[in-house]
Amino acid sequence: MLFERFEKEFPIQMACLKNARKNGRLSHAYILHSDDPELRRDFPTVAAQIAICPFPTEDGSPCGECKGCRSLENGTYPEFFTLEPASKSRIIPVGETSNPEEDTLRWFEGLFYLTSATSEGKKVGVIYDADRMQPAAQNAFLKTLEEPPSSTFFILTTGHPSELLPTTLSRCQMISLISNRCSYSFPWSETLFKTLKALQFDSEESLAKGEDCALAIIEIFSALGDEASDAVAAKWEKRLEHAKDELEAAGRKRIEKRMDAEGGAEYLKRRTCFLSALHCWFSQIYQLSCGAAPEELSNPELFAGLELPQKIDEERALNDLAAAEKFLYDLNFYVDESLAVRSFCLNIVLGNQVTLPARI
Numbered sequence: 001m002l003f004e005r006f007e008k009e010f011p012i013q014m015a016c017l018k019n020a021r022k023n024g025r026l027s028h029a030y031i032l033h034s035d036d037p038e039l040r041r042d043f044p045t046v047a048a049q050i051a052i053c054p055f056p057t058e059d060g061s062p063c064g065e066c067k068g069c070r071s072l073e074n075g076t077y078p079e080f081f082t083l084e085p086a087s088k089s090r091i092i093p094v095g096e097t098s099n100p101e102e103d104t105l106r107w108f109e110g111l112f113y114l115t116s117a118t119s120e121g122k123k124v125g126v127i128y129d130a131d132r133m134q135p136a137a138q139n140a141f142l143k144t145l146e147e148p149p150s151s152t153f154f155i156l157t158t159g160h161p162s163e164l165l166p167t168t169l170s171r172c173q174m175i176s177l178i179s180n181r182c183s184y185s186f187p188w189s190e191t192l193f194k195t196l197k198a199l200q201f202d203s204e205e206s207l208a209k210g211e212d213c214a215l216a217i218i219e220i221f222s223a224l225g226d227e228a229s230d231a232v233a234a235k236w237e238k239r240l241e242h243a244k245d246e247l248e249a250a251g252r253k254r255i256e257k258r259m260d261a262e263g264g265a266e267y268l269k270r271r272t273c274f275l276s277a278l279h280c281w282f283s284q285i286y287q288l289s290c291g292a293a294p295e296e297l298s299n300p301e302l303f304a305g306l307e308l309p310q311k312i313d314e315e316r317a318l319n320d321l322a323a324a325e326k327f328l329y330d331l332n333f334y335v336d337e338s339l340a341v342r343s344f345c346l347n348i349v350l351g352n353q354v355t356l357p358a359r360i
Contacts, residue, residue: 088261108125116151122151125153139165139167182299281324286314
């Protein structure tokens, strides 16, 4: 049960929420700040269980057995509404006031002014990556945050609370679930770390071996794109099937365009995790070169099953880290990913001195 997991890992924060529910002082809106994407994805379910369970225990915990608790746990609660970036720019737009498109702030707001269809009579609204709301969207949401429809519960999740406007922050209670580490147990992680080990320590200034490593990394990029497309296609399958039967060509084209945009957003989200893991590898190699013990690292599991050199050259490790950071910087722009990967691997293999761009 998700609730038990959070109560074990974050007892103080959960005790505060339970006490608020017990005393009837639960806020209508919370901002979750966490450095762990998985926590940001799972916490709204737990918070919603605390908020809507009609049979809480004496300390304010959800019962875990009622229809509401079970449907939230398995993802079938009918009025658990979500909003997140669904465009290639990963921006949450305001949307039109009349007849707004899905995945816009105005569309999301409108869901809470409809009659409730649940026996609990309560609606839950979650905005994932709320920092991706443009200022105009945040300002448009202020009135709803300040005077929400009855029986609504909002949760905004973010890894970057400084990107939220002070007016947004002031209308919500802040909860911080900071782990100070990220988990990199995603698909292809084992392949990535084996490839980076080969690139950094086994290539021996060999352009051929560097190219092999580049091809392996490019293949991971491609796999991430395929996984993102499959995930979005599964989400839209029923809607697209309906569109083929009921809508004209123009309507189907609009849906396909939105699917494509959402697929791009999902790919960028998965790529961000992948690139974070790559950066973490080179950062930790540099720490080892400076004398840090493996058990002192934030993610020593990256090196599990890999035989690293006992002595790592500090200057070379620092330059490799700079090459990784320049690679990540270059990918912020519309560059050819394959060329960027090959340039990065070439810099590592040949030990090229890399100058980082100036930060403004």
